[in-house]
Amino acid sequence: xxxxxxxxxxxxxxxxxxxxxxxxxxRLIAWLGDVTLEHVPRGENRQADALAKLASTLALPDxxxxxxICRSWxxxxxxxxxxxxxxxxxxxxxxxxxxxxxxxxIDYLQHGKLPDDPHRRTDVKRRAPRxxxxxxxxxxxxxxxxxLRCLGENEAKxxxxxxHSGICGAYQSGPKLHFRIKRMGHYWLTMVKDCMEYAKRxxxxxxxxxxxxxxxxxxxxxxxxxxxxxxxxxxxxPLPKSSGGHLYILAATDYFSKWAEAIPLKxxxxxxxxxxxxxxxxxxxxxxxxxxxxNGKSFCNxxxxxLCQKFGFKQHASTMYNPPANGLAEAFNKTLGSLLKKVxxxxxxx
Numbered sequence: 001x002x003x004x005x006x007x008x009x010x011x012x013x014x015x016x017x018x019x020x021x022x023x024x025x026x027r028l029i030a031w032l033g034d035v036t037l038e039h040v041p042r043g044e045n046r047q048a049d050a051l052a053k054l055a056s057t058l059a060l061p062d063x064x065x066x067x068x069i070c071r072s073w074x075x076x077x078x079x080x081x082x083x084x085x086x087x088x089x090x091x092x093x094x095x096x097x098x099x100x101x102x103x104x105x106i107d108y109l110q111h112g113k114l115p116d117d118p119h120r121r122t123d124v125k126r127r128a129p130r131x132x133x134x135x136x137x138x139x140x141x142x143x144x145x146x147x148l149r150c151l152g153e154n155e156a157k158x159x160x161x162x163x164h165s166g167i168c169g170a171y172q173s174g175p176k177l178h179f180r181i182k183r184m185g186h187y188w189l190t191m192v193k194d195c196m197e198y199a200k201r202x203x204x205x206x207x208x209x210x211x212x213x214x215x216x217x218x219x220x221x222x223x224x225x226x227x228x229x230x231x232x233x234x235x236x237x238p239l240p241k242s243s244g245g246h247l248y249i250l251a252a253t254d255y256f257s258k259w260a261e262a263i264p265l266k267x268x269x270x271x272x273x274x275x276x277x278x279x280x281x282x283x284x285x286x287x288x289x290x291x292x293x294x295n296g297k298s299f300c301n302x303x304x305x306x307l308c309q310k311f312g313f314k315q316h317a318s319t320m321y322n323p324p325a326n327g328l329a330e331a332f333n334k335t336l337g338s339l340l341k342k343v344x345x346x347x348x349x350x
Contacts, residue, residue, distance in 0.1 A: 004039045101189050102138045102150050109133040140187045148187035156188045160198045171342045174199040204342040210334070224255035228285040231255070233277075233293045235268050236333045239340075250276055253332045254285075260332050268298045274307050282311060290314040 005011040006022055007029070013022045029035045104124045107113040110133060114121045132139045132147065139147040151159060163169055163181050172180060174196035181191060188194075199205060224230045232255060237248035246264035250272065253260045261280045265272055281288065291308075293299035295317050308315050 001039045004037050007037055100152055102152065105131050105150075106133055106138055109138075142182065142187075146185070148182065148185055151186050151188045156186075156191070156194065159184070159186050160194060164198060164202065165204065165342075170339060171202065171205050172199070208338050208341045210338070227256045227259075228254050228281075229256055229289045231281055231288050231291050232332075233273075233291060233299065234330065234333055235265075235296070235298070236336060237268075249336065251332055251336060252276070252281060258332075260336075262336065268296075270298050270301050270303045273298050274303055277304075277307060287311045288313050290316055292316045292318070294318050 002011060006013050006018070007025055013019055104115055104120065105128055108124050108128050109131060114124060130141050131150075132141065138150040140150055142148050159181055160177070163172075163184065164177055165171060174192075177199055178192050178195040181195065231252045233250070233252045235248055235250055239247055239249070241247055242264070244264070245266050248265040248268050249262050250265055250268065251260060251262040261276075261284075263276060263280065277291065281291075290313055293315065299315075300317055304315060
């Protein structure tokens with residue numbers, strides 16, 4: 001990418017040892033005429049080794065050489081005139097089709113045909129009982145008894161993109177992404193490996209990854225006996241103003257099940273907090289035993305105290321010397337902020 005941007009005058013050549021190579025490359029480009037430069041990512045640059053072999057064969061004696069490059073066969077053909085004064089090198093590229101991984105299973109299930117390779121023949125016979133071919137579509141029976149639709153290479157790439165960073169994607173890690181695609185009803189042979197590599201290559205996940213700066217120490221957990229027994233409340237913000245004018249997020253997290261509830265707010269008032277506790281917590285999940293908040297004015301006031309007395313639950317506040325002591329709520333705030341960063345990285349007003 002550095003060399004391509006230097007040749008496109010996007011980057012400046014500052015290293016003295018690269019200046020002669022840059023000047024020579026520019027002379028070659030001017031001599032060739034119409035040239036397009038494009039950077040190929042490392043994951044897709046599998047043709048580099050084959051192209052190096054091709055370059056080495058150009059210096060060999062005259063004979064026909066076959067160099068396989070992914071889906072192509074590059075055949076250098078050496079032709080020379082009878083008088084020996086001129087030599088012409090011609091390279092022909094013949095495209096070949098890459099076999100779909102589903103085709104051997106379809107051939108075996110439909111016609112009982114097996115591949116010629118004995119290792120592949122054994123593999124197909126061993127895996128075939130888990131597959132079914134129905135209405136021109138190959139399915140695989142999962143361990144839960146569900147039939148997963150088998151995807152080809154292009155369909156698998158689209159499924160990875162949609163599940164990881166699509167409109168409903170949450171930028172999950174590799175194992176979580178694999179589990180979600182299976183829940184969606186899709187399958188291909190290398191889906192675990194592909195999900196792991198796709199999550200590692202995601203630019204947004206790398207930019208917004210978590211950095212742990214705190215030294216390890218003993219934790220002091222808050223014990224909850226049953227679901228929705230204790231809730232931790234906290235406010236995220238102020239954030240960049242959204243198109244609806246919201247600046248804050250009021251979030252509550254259950255200490256037992258880690259279930260979270262969140263609403264956007266234009267401003268944090270005690271009325272908003274009371275309405276959130278009553279509508280989103282008590283009316284949905286029942287009256288909790290206690291609620292843990294910080295010492296903010298929106299949480300610690302007479303109105304919230306009257307609400308606690310009315311429904312019969314207690315409110316505990318974190319210590320004054322360490323306001324962000326509510327670790328579970330702070331952890332969810334960090335997770336929520338990380339998700340928002342990845343989603344609204346392009347359009348901040350979303």
